[in-house]
Amino acid sequence: MSEVKLAAAVRTEFGKGAARKIRRDGQVPGVLYGHGSDPIHLSLPGHELQLALRTPNVLLTLDIDGKGQELAIPKSTQRDPLKGFLEHVDLLLVKRGEKVTVEVPVVAEGELKAGGNLLEHVLNTLSVEAEATHLPEAVTVSVEGLEAGSSILAQDIVLPKGVTLVTEADAVVLQVLAAQAEEPAAEAAEGEAAEGAEA
Template sequence: MADVVLHAETRNEFGKGAARRIRRQDKVPGVVYEHGLEPLHVSLPGHELLMALRTPNVLIELVVDGKGSQLAIPKAVQRDPLKGFLEHVDLLMVKRGERVTVEIPVVPEGELAPGGNLLEHVLSSVSVEIEATNIPDTLTVSVQGLDAGAAILAKDLDLPKGSVLVTEEDATVLQVLAPQAEELPGDEDEDAEV
């Protein structure tokens, strides 16, 4: 089942000027890609799309004027680098049962072993091939009680049933580092005198 329903309008104008006119109407220009068909240029409601894209790999039921509804996932999103508003979005049409490759964020949970150890996120997300209607928001991994030197590899993650890991199995996702002692500025002078 789709997470969000968005109503889109087809558009025939292209280029910077047309895109600016669309954005002034609180809409976002976009392109919808479907296997074996020509790309479809659309304009999408700005606020609803922004809210939908807060969820990674959101499944969108896209209702295009005169063409019915289909399922889509975000393929690429362009944002203004300073203000953060949406400038353009590419969507990929998917069918129920179709497998897609997506990046799923990894979220650690639990407390590390005592001693001031640090948790380093080597990979913030992993690439997974999964059925389009079964994409989780995140992959949680327990770091409870891990001590310095411990590492969690991509193959250690608990993936949803029927999914296949695309990221290299031996890639380090999280690792626990021992705390680094800082040298005080006065210590160097004392060592030189001795």
């Protein structure tokens, strides 16, 4: 898994006005919580944080001004609905060796059996438990040669060592749908073209 170091400052001003000022300075407001401790309100470097969050379940080493270093993983983010920039981030405090539950993206690889069938992602992520410092970035599933009507359940997916499944074992993750017949529509279009030519 990926580990990224970020410098962070403790925030003492709150509210929308204060948050806007932080963002104008290229920072992102955030909250660090967990282990029953009081939440710490932080200001984090926007560009570096944005890059770090491209990696799912990235482990962040926060160098907090005046408080030393803490380990955290991203729990939730808020983004501007139009521009997509980060508005706020919630971070979960973790310790080395501690197990946490996270959502891991499911990545399908391979080619379906020929015939124009479609692969449907019923679940885009799996809920798994793993050590905080060894969280998988994704799980890969082979769909090579699968035909219409096939499905892959959560329990069918091989997880990395030390990772256990939290999602229900019989939950459908991927399924192969039969290609929809499009011939009638194509024939109707040809018929209309023929009528136009006759006219």
